[in-house]
Amino acid sequence: MTAPSCVCLDLDGVVWRGDEVVPGSPEAIEELRRTGLRVGYLSNNSSLRVAEVVAKLERMGVEAPPEDVLTSALAAADLLSATLTPGACVLSCAGPGVVEAVTKAGFTIVDAPPADAVVVGFHRTFDFDELDRASQAIRQGARFVATNLDSTYPIPGGLLPGAGSIAAAVATASGTAPEVAGKPAPPAADMVRRRLGTRGVVVGDRPSTDGALAQLLGWPFALVLSGVTSRVPTPGGEAVPNPPPPFVGDDLAALVPALVAALHAG
Numbered sequence: 001m002t003a004p005s006c007v008c009l010d011l012d013g014v015v016w017r018g019d020e021v022v023p024g025s026p027e028a029i030e031e032l033r034r035t036g037l038r039v040g041y042l043s044n045n046s047s048l049r050v051a052e053v054v055a056k057l058e059r060m061g062v063e064a065p066p067e068d069v070l071t072s073a074l075a076a077a078d079l080l081s082a083t084l085t086p087g088a089c090v091l092s093c094a095g096p097g098v099v100e101a102v103t104k105a106g107f108t109i110v111d112a113p114p115a116d117a118v119v120v121g122f123h124r125t126f127d128f129d130e131l132d133r134a135s136q137a138i139r140q141g142a143r144f145v146a147t148n149l150d151s152t153y154p155i156p157g158g159l160l161p162g163a164g165s166i167a168a169a170v171a172t173a174s175g176t177a178p179e180v181a182g183k184p185a186p187p188a189a190d191m192v193r194r195r196l197g198t199r200g201v202v203v204g205d206r207p208s209t210d211g212a213l214a215q216l217l218g219w220p221f222a223l224v225l226s227g228v229t230s231r232v233p234t235p236g237g238e239a240v241p242n243p244p245p246p247f248v249g250d251d252l253a254a255l256v257p258a259l260v261a262a263l264h265a266g
Contacts, residue, residue, distance in 0.1 A: 013227015072182025
């Protein structure tokens with residue numbers, strides 16, 4: 001039997017903005033599932049542990065098993081596992097999600113050099129001392145991995161600096177460009193294929209990451225305008241590409257009929 005097509009959803013700007021649900025998204029997810037489609041989640045936000053993402057989805061009215069939740073923190077751990085030996089020291093310049101993923105992959109978390117690798121991700125406690133420690137470790141030879149390069153992060157009423165802004169500071173101070181683990185880099189695409197399957201559609205609010213990931217996977221891209229992208233772009237946001245992707249809607253709920261028809265048509 002052929003596995004069902006997957007709808008790979010971004011979270012920030014698609015299902016929620018900060019701690020507020022995007023109206024209609026829980027009902028839209030339920031409708032996608034009702035028609036027999038698999039729904040998975042891939043977030044570039046590495047700050048939360050997987051169980052915390054599952055709990056947040058539940059608060060928003062969405063039930064999701066942990067195996068369907070993918071993050072850039074998990075992609076970063078996969079990237080490190082390809083070359084580092086178990087027990088290697090990793091300096092986390094990131095949130096609890098990275099600490100969890102890297103620890104489960106068998107590495108040792110440190111907060112100061114020396115280190116075999118530095119992982120940079122979104123977290124609100126980033127400061128000068130952390131920048132100093134991370135950049136020192138990289139200048140001393142540590143591998144530099146960024147969970148993603150998203151410059152901003154959508155919240156109700158605006159944008160926050162994203163992981164890409166933190167990674168840019170570390171790159172400037174260390175004189176080294178990072179390897180990228182999350183969307184739209186190959187480690188994220190490999191994780192999607194392995195965990196969610198080989199057929200589907202990517203739904204997201206960033207053409208530069210979600211759209212590029214869809215292209216790498218060879219899947220169609222569905223763009224929502226409930227996050228950082230708008231028809232008239234704002235500073236720090238993105239514009240609808242020209243030509244536009246196959247699916248564009250104000251939010252996930254607006255896209256459901258077209259996605260169901262397209263995916264069930266083969």
